Amino acid sequence: MKKRLNIGLIGYRFMGKAHSNALRTIPMFFDLPVEPVLKVICGLKDDVAAAAQMYGWQRYVHDWNEVVADPEIDIVAIASPGYTHAKIAVAAAANGKHIFCEKPLGMSSDEAGVMYEAARKNKVKHMVNFNYRRIPAVLLARKLVQDGRLGRIYHFKASYQQDWAADPAVPYLWRFDQRLAGAGSVADKGSHIIDLARFLVGEMIAVAGMSDIFIKERASLGNAQLKEEVTTDDAALFVARFANGALGTFQTSRIATGYKNALQFEIGGSKGCLRFNLERLNELEAYFADEESSTQGFRRILVTGPEHEYMDRWWPPGHIIGWEHAFSHQYYEFIKAIVEDYLPQPNFYDGLINQQVIEAVERAAQEKTWVTI
Ligand SMILES: NC(=O)c1ccc[n+]([C@@H]2O[C@H](COP(=O)([O-])OP(=O)(O)OC[C@H]3O[C@@H](n4cnc5c(N)ncnc54)[C@H](O)[C@@H]3O)[C@@H](O)[C@H]2O)c1
Numbered sequence: 001m002k003k004r005l006n007i008g009l010i011g012y013r014f015m016g017k018a019h020s021n022a023l024r025t026i027p028m029f030f031d032l033p034v035e036p037v038l039k040v041i042c043g044l045k046d047d048v049a050a051a052a053q054m055y056g057w058q059r060y061v062h063d064w065n066e067v068v069a070d071p072e073i074d075i076v077a078i079a080s081p082g083y084t085h086a087k088i089a090v091a092a093a094a095n096g097k098h099i100f101c102e103k104p105l106g107m108s109s110d111e112a113g114v115m116y117e118a119a120r121k122n123k124v125k126h127m128v129n130f131n132y133r134r135i136p137a138v139l140l141a142r143k144l145v146q147d148g149r150l151g152r153i154y155h156f157k158a159s160y161q162q163d164w165a166a167d168p169a170v171p172y173l174w175r176f177d178q179r180l181a182g183a184g185s186v187a188d189k190g191s192h193i194i195d196l197a198r199f200l201v202g203e204m205i206a207v208a209g210m211s212d213i214f215i216k217e218r219a220s221l222g223n224a225q226l227k228e229e230v231t232t233d234d235a236a237l238f239v240a241r242f243a244n245g246a247l248g249t250f251q252t253s254r255i256a257t258g259y260k261n262a263l264q265f266e267i268g269g270s271k272g273c274l275r276f277n278l279e280r281l282n283e284l285e286a287y288f289a290d291e292e293s294s295t296q297g298f299r300r301i302l303v304t305g306p307e308h309e310y311m312d313r314w315w316p317p318g319h320i321i322g323w324e325h326a327f328s329h330q331y332y333e334f335i336k337a338i339v340e341d342y343l344p345q346p347n348f349y350d351g352l353i354n355q356q357v358i359e360a361v362e363r364a365a366q367e368k369t370w371v372t373i
Pocket residue numbers: 010011012013014015016042043044045062063064078079080081082084102103104129130131188
C-alpha cells in the first residue's frame with residue numbers, strides 16, 4: 001500500500017472546491033508514490049457539512065485551530081480569505097505541517113515575511129498558489145524566452161480583467177474590505193500577473209501607477225438598507241522597469257464590463273513576440289522574426305501535445321484542458337517536492353516578493369511617484 005499524506009483544507013467555497021477537485025483528480029492521472037487523503041475540511045458556515053460529503057472529505061470542522069493541531073494531518077491547505085492566511089500558516093508551520101496557501105500570501109509584505117520565516121524555521125515545504133504558472137501554454141512561453149527565441153526582452157504587457165463587481169448591486173463581500181482582503185484588484189488580480197511577470201521576464205526594480213475605487217459603497221450582505229464603504233481598489237494601472245531593462249505595463253480590474261476572466265499577456269523581444277489569453281488557455285500565439293517573410297505572421301500554437309509540459313498525463317493531442325487543471329499540476333508539484341524533499345516553486349519567498357511589488361504599486365499610486373522595490 002502507498003504511503004499516505006493526510007490533508008486538511010481551510011475553506012470550502014470557490015477555492016475550496018477547486019483544491020478538492022485537484023486533490024481528487026491527481027492520483028488518477030499522475031503517478032504519485034503517495035496517496036493524498038482528503039482528511040478534514042474546515043469552514044465557517046453549516047453547509048461545510050454538505051460540501052465535505054460532496055467533495056469527498058472524511059470529516060469537517062468549523063475551527064481551523066483543530067486542523068493545524070491535528071497530529072494526523074501532514075499538509076494544511078489554506079483557501080480562506082487573506083486575513084486568515086498568516087495566523088493559520090504560522091500555527092501550521094509551528095506544528096510541522098507542510099503548507100499550500102492561496103494568493104496573495106498575506107495581507108502585507110510584513111505578514112508574508114513572517115509566514116516565510118515560520119515555514120523556513122520549521123523546515124516545512126511551502127507553496128503559494130500562483131496557479132497560472134502551471135498552464136502548459138504559459139510554460140511553453142517561458143521555455144521560448146529562456147531558449148532565447150524572443151531575443152532580448154523589450155516589453156511585457158499584462159492585464160487581468162473581470163467584471164464580477166461591475167454591477168453596483170453586488171453586495172458587500174470580504175473582498176471589498178481592506179481589513180479582510182488587504183487590497184483590491186491590485187492584489188487579487190495583480191498578484192497573478194505580477195507573478196507571471198517574475199516567472200516569464202524576471203524581477204521588477206521600480207513601479208509607478210494609479211488605482212481607484214469607482215463604486216464607493218455597497219449594500220450590506222443580508223441588509224440592503226445598510227451601506228458599507230468599499231476600501232479596496234476596483235481597478236489599477238501600473239508600469240514597471242525590470243532588472244533586465246525590459247518595460248512592463250499592467251492593468252487590473254474587477255469592474256471591466258464584458259471581461260469574465262481575461263488574463264492576457266504579451267512578451268515582446270528583439271526576435272519575436274508571444275501572446276496569451278487565459279480565456280483560450282490551450283493556445284499560445286507566436287511571431288518569430290526569423291521566419292520566411294512571405295508567410296510570416298502571428299500563428300496559433302495548440303499547446304496540447306505530449307511534448308508540452310504535463311499534457312502526456314491527460315488526453316491525446318487536441319483534447320483540450322481547462323482552468324482547473326493548473327490546480328492539479330500545482331498540487332502534483334507540491335506533493336512531489338514533499339516526497340523528494342526539495343523546496344517547490346512558487347513558494348512563500350515568491351509570495352513575499354509579490355507582496356512587496358503590490359505594496360510598491362499602492363504606495364506609488366498614493367504618492368504619485370515612482371517607488372523602488
Ligand atoms: N488561485 C486563484 O486563482 C484564486 C481564485 C480565487 C480566490 N483565490 C484566493 O483564495 C482565497 C479564498 O477565496 P475564495 O474565492 O475561495 O473565497 P470564498 O469567499 O468563496 O470562500 C472562503 C472560504 O473560507 C472560509 N473561511 C472564512 N473565514 C474563515 C475562518 N476564519 N476560518 C475558517 N474558514 C474560514 C469560508 O467558510 C469559505 O468556505 C483567497 O485568498 C483568494 O484570494 C485564489
